[in-house]
Amino acid sequence: MSIDTQQNAYHSPVLEFKSSTFSVPVLVLASNDVIIIEQQLQEKIHLAPEFFKNSPLVFDLQDLNKNDLDIDITEFTQTIRALGLLPIGIRGGTAQQNQQALELGIPVHSGHSVSASSATQKQSTPPEPEPQVVAAISTLITHPVRSGQRIYALGDLVILAQVSAGAEILAEGNIHVYGSLRGRALAGVQGNTKARIFCSDLQAELISIAGNYKISEDLNGAVPNQPVQIYLQDHTLVIKDI
Numbered sequence: 242m243s244i245d246t247q248q249n250a251y252h253s254p255v256l257e258f259k260s261s262t263f264s265v266p267v268l269v270l271a272s273n274d275v276i277i278i279e280q281q282l283q284e285k286i287h288l289a290p291e292f293f294k295n296s297p298l299v300f301d302l303q304d305l306n307k308n309d310l311d312i313d314i315t316e317f318t319q320t321i322r323a324l325g326l327l328p329i330g331i332r333g334g335t336a337q338q339n340q341q342a343l344e345l346g347i348p349v350h351s352g353h354s355v356s357a358s359s360a361t362q363k364q365s366t367p368p369e370p371e372p373q374v375v376a377a378i379s380t381l382i383t384h385p386v387r388s389g390q391r392i393y394a395l396g397d398l399v400i401l402a403q404v405s406a407g408a409e410i411l412a413e414g415n416i417h418v419y420g421s422l423r424g425r426a427l428a429g430v431q432g433n434t435k436a437r438i439f440c441s442d443l444q445a446e447l448i449s450i451a452g453n454y455k456i457s458e459d460l461n462g463a464v465p466n467q468p469v470q471i472y473l474q475d476h477t478l479v480i481k482d483i
Contacts, residue, residue: 269301270302272310300332302335303332331349332350410427411426412427413433414428416440422441425445437450438471441468443460443480448460448478453473469483470483
């Protein structure tokens with residue numbers, strides 16, 4: 242290889258950074274008892290093992306710190322990893338908790354973090370402004386969505402067939418499934434709390450609106466083979482017959 246060829250090779254870009262959106266479960270803790278946390282997580286994992294298998298996880302300590310409940314980040318992280326979950330972020334932590342997380346290779350997510358002093362004084366923070374929702378063209382899918390497929394829509398997503406178990410559909414707006422919904426459906430993924438999910442037959446592994454989600458065992462009250470709509474009310478998913 243000539244010197245010119247080597248120099249061109251060194252200056253040719255071999256990578257690039259791109260912005261992207263991923264849906265990651267957030268574990269919000271209301272107790273600092275690691276044993277109880279582990280027991281309840283084991284119960285959840287037992288009910289939906291495929292969903293939680295090697296799942297990335299962000300844990301939120303904001304409620305703990307508001308109630309002056311400290312937690313050993315090292316012990317908690319070991320427990321999470323032993324259950325087969327992969328912690329990829331912490332938010333709502335104190336300065337000390339954030340430092341512990343960084344030492345374990347866990348990034349600190351900004352936006353909901355609190356300092357040690359604010360956690361002790363329980364100072365109130367102003368609510369975050371509602372995200373601006375921009376209308377976008379709907380995406381229409383006429384064929385079945387197979388297991389392992391992942392579809393993302395910038396606006397509403399309309400599917401005229403079934404969504405198989407193991408498939409994942411995401412939309413920044415509403416989701417309409419005119420068939421059986423057996424996979425994972427996440428609407429309002431950019432924070433649109435007004436988004437809804439409509440489907441003809443709800444048998445989903447997971448449903449989510451603006452980050453608020455339910456998994457299959459939480460859907461026992463839903464009637465199969467019957468059209469339903471799912472919307473968000475007071476941070477809780479409501480499933481209602483159409």
